[in-house]
Amino acid sequence: MGAFELNTTISNLRSLRESDLSPYDAVYLGNIYCRIFEDNFLERMNDLKEGIARVKDQGLRAYLTSYAGPRNDALPKVQMALETAVAAGADAVEVHNLGILRLLHEQFPGLPAHIGGFANVYTDAGTEVLKEYGAVRFTPNYEISLDEAEAITAGVGIPAELLVHGKMPLGVSDYCFLLEYEQHWPEKCPVVCQKQLFLRQGEWAMRSVGKGVLSGKDVCMLEHLSRLLAAGHKVFRIEAAYETPGYRLQIARIYRATLERALAGDGTVEESVWQAIREHTAVGLCNGFYFGRTGGEYIGRRTEAAAPAESSLFCVLRGEQ
Amino acid sequence: MIELLAPGGNLEMVKAAVERGANAVYVGARGWSRRRDAYELSDEQVRDAIGIAHSGGAKLRVAINTNMQSCELPALLEKMEKFVSWGVDGAIMTDVGAIAQVHRCFPQLVIHASIGANIVNNEDVKFYRSIGVSQVVADTKLTLRELAARKADVDVGIEILIHANNCYTYLGKCWMSPYHRLERTTDDFGKDLFRGSPNRGGLDYRVCLEQWELFDDKALLEPHVALKNNAFFYLDDIPALIDLGVHCLKIQGRGYPVPLVAHIVGFYRELIDAYRAKPAEPFDLTSWRLRLEAIRAERDSRRSNMTLVLLNEARQPVPHRA
Numbered sequence: 001m002g003a004f005e006l007n008t009t010i011s012n013l014r015s016l017r018e019s020d021l022s023p024y025d026a027v028y029l030g031n032i033y034c035r036i037f038e039d040n041f042l043e044r045m046n047d048l049k050e051g052i053a054r055v056k057d058q059g060l061r062a063y064l065t066s067y068a069g070p071r072n073d074a075l076p077k078v079q080m081a082l083e084t085a086v087a088a089g090a091d092a093v094e095v096h097n098l099g100i101l102r103l104l105h106e107q108f109p110g111l112p113a114h115i116g117g118f119a120n121v122y123t124d125a126g127t128e129v130l131k132e133y134g135a136v137r138f139t140p141n142y143e144i145s146l147d148e149a150e151a152i153t154a155g156v157g158i159p160a161e162l163l164v165h166g167k168m169p170l171g172v173s174d175y176c177f178l179l180e181y182e183q184h185w186p187e188k189c190p191v192v193c194q195k196q197l198f199l200r201q202g203e204w205a206m207r208s209v210g211k212g213v214l215s216g217k218d219v220c221m222l223e224h225l226s227r228l229l230a231a232g233h234k235v236f237r238i239e240a241a242y243e244t245p246g247y248r249l250q251i252a253r254i255y256r257a258t259l260e261r262a263l264a265g266d267g268t269v270e271e272s273v274w275q276a277i278r279e280h281t282a283v284g285l286c287n288g289f290y291f292g293r294t295g296g297e298y299i300g301r302r303t304e305a306a307a308p309a310e311s312s313l314f315c316v317l318r319g320e321q
Numbered sequence: 322m323i324e325l326l327a328p329g330g331n332l333e334m335v336k337a338a339v340e341r342g343a344n345a346v347y348v349g350a351r352g353w354s355r356r357r358d359a360y361e362l363s364d365e366q367v368r369d370a371i372g373i374a375h376s377g378g379a380k381l382r383v384a385i386n387t388n389m390q391s392c393e394l395p396a397l398l399e400k401m402e403k404f405v406s407w408g409v410d411g412a413i414m415t416d417v418g419a420i421a422q423v424h425r426c427f428p429q430l431v432i433h434a435s436i437g438a439n440i441v442n443n444e445d446v447k448f449y450r451s452i453g454v455s456q457v458v459a460d461t462k463l464t465l466r467e468l469a470a471r472k473a474d475v476d477v478g479i480e481i482l483i484h485a486n487n488c489y490t491y492l493g494k495c496w497m498s499p500y501h502r503l504e505r506t507t508d509d510f511g512k513d514l515f516r517g518s519p520n521r522g523g524l525d526y527r528v529c530l531e532q533w534e535l536f537d538d539k540a541l542l543e544p545h546v547a548l549k550n551n552a553f554f555y556l557d558d559i560p561a562l563i564d565l566g567v568h569c570l571k572i573q574g575r576g577y578p579v580p581l582v583a584h585i586v587g588f589y590r591e592l593i594d595a596y597r598a599k600p601a602e603p604f605d606l607t608s609w610r611l612r613l614e615a616i617r618a619e620r621d622s623r624r625s626n627m628t629l630v631l632l633n634e635a636r637q638p639v640p641h642r643a
Contacts, residue, residue, distance in 0.1 A: 072442045099444025122388035125418025143496045170497045171490035199533040295500035
């Protein structure tokens with residue numbers, strides 16, 4: 001790894017082909033929420049093989065991700081995806097389910113495990129257990145603060161991967177509630193969940209992806225990258241599984257440039273980038289739980305950046321640093 | 322023998338549950354379980370609950386099933402040492418690190434993997450078995466077929482929630498509530514209560530039950546959508562669960578009034594005993610269904626009122642923390 005790793009998530013081959021990955025160092029392949037998501041890499045072994053090859057041909061690391069809530073009937077397919085990933089030269093597997101971690105450790109002990117955000121890493125003691133099962137990296141549960149994540153890293157000695165931009169997962173389900181309504185809409189499963197669907201009530205908003213709920217606001221840690229680097233963090237994720245290739249590219253370019261400036265000793269953020277950030281958020285920005293507060297809050301100097309392009313209705317603004 | 326496990330949201334409830342026939346009662350250690358602190362017990366009350374349960378021939382389990390902070394683990398172990406010395410019969414836990422540490426320190430203690438561990442497949446069960454868990458609470462979304470496969474494949478005790486909520490999301494993998502409101506409050510003993518986080522502190526504002534509107538970007542698609550979150554009672558499946566050989570039928574409801582919980586416990590005690598008395602004969606559930614409807618009506622009324630209170634609480638500003 002270089003000075004840092006910037007990675008993202010792509011669910012299928014179509015989206016991979018449409019995406020310019022030049023600002024990235026690595027890509028997670030697969031959709032963790034739904035087995036029937038349009039041509040999900042985790043269900044299509046030939047696509048997965050081609051996807052891994054495409055990513056690696058660009059000089060990037062290719063990671064397989066895996067389901068957040070796999071029931072028994074999904075395990076044979078998970079097994080096939082692991083076998084395919086190993087044969088195709090994947091660099092690691094992200095696991096959100098401890099049963100899959102156990103399976104990976106038993107059957108593919110040479111393949112590094114990245115612990116995903118749904119695996120519920122809250123404590124250093126828990127991370128120690130997962131390390132014994134082959135974990136080399138962990139995404140802290142989204143509910144824990146940076147201070148807690150850093151205590152885990154310091155205590156256990158494996159790096160944290162931080163979601164620095166994008167919609168934060170808030171929950172996963174086995175049930176797609178969009179199927180109850182899709183008969184009224186022109187789009188149907190398996191593409192309906194890719195619409196920009198928001199659950200709103202008053203000032204509240206969440207993004208729905210059918211079998212999952214994401215934050216309505218985009219997590220944005222742009223103003224805090226220097227602090228993250230100073231704390232020793234090196235692995236950063238742009239969460240874009242349900243975003244457009246344009247989002248994936250523009251946001252990553254901004255983060256790559258800002259990280260490189262910060263590494264060179266310039267901790268400022270280019271003024272010009274805020275307009276692009278605003279254009280790519282429908283509801284506003286937040287910091288998730290990184291500062292130990294309500295997940296939908298935004299803390300930073302550029303509080304106006306937390307407002308969406310046309311309205312500040314859905315934002316909680318705090319001008320504190 | 323199948324075990325009927327009842328909630329103990331206070332000492333009066335523990336006593337009532339034992340009197341109505343519960344084989345075991347679970348209580349939450351204050352600040353450490355998946356329920357708000359009003360329905361949890363102080364350490365001394367846990368000791369008293371152990372005494373009440375044991376004197377009535379029942380077991381007492383303590384729930385320490387929040388996802389705590391790393392720095393809180395030593396306090397958890399101190400607490401467990403006390404509970405074990407007082408004769409607690411089991412611990413209900415979620416965090417894999419806490420489970421592993423408690424198992425190392427108290428290898429004889431029965432550890433139950435909480436519903437918050439979200440154990441959804443047989444490989445999951447094997448993982449938790451490997452770190453010291455001997456019984457697991459089955460996720461409410463699992464089917465009888467999945468439970469049968471678990472029973473056949475893994476040597477583990479299976480607990481079934483027979484009165485609980487079936488959330489839209491998997492329990493333990495949802496943080497919608499603290500995304501909207503999280504209040505950091507430390508109790509008198511230094512435990513962060515994480516109010517608003519069901520995983521970390523137990524209080525869930527039930528924001529999923531809000532009357533949501535569904536938008537496609539800025540266009541209103543549906544004026545009323547609901548994320549399913551149904552409170553349920555098992556009835557028709559009880560005979561099949563007993564026949565399957567599950568170890569425990571668990572009633573949730575620490576936050577409900579004592580008379581209602583006593584009523585629920587008594588109902589299930591009688592149902593289990595009636596079925597077990599004549600296992601070879603056809604079992605007619607008609608009269609049981611009628612009895613359950615009355616209980617359900619009271620539970621639904623209580624639950625609806627509580628949901629409104631919680632949704633209102635979720636919209637209150639968070640006090641600034643010094």
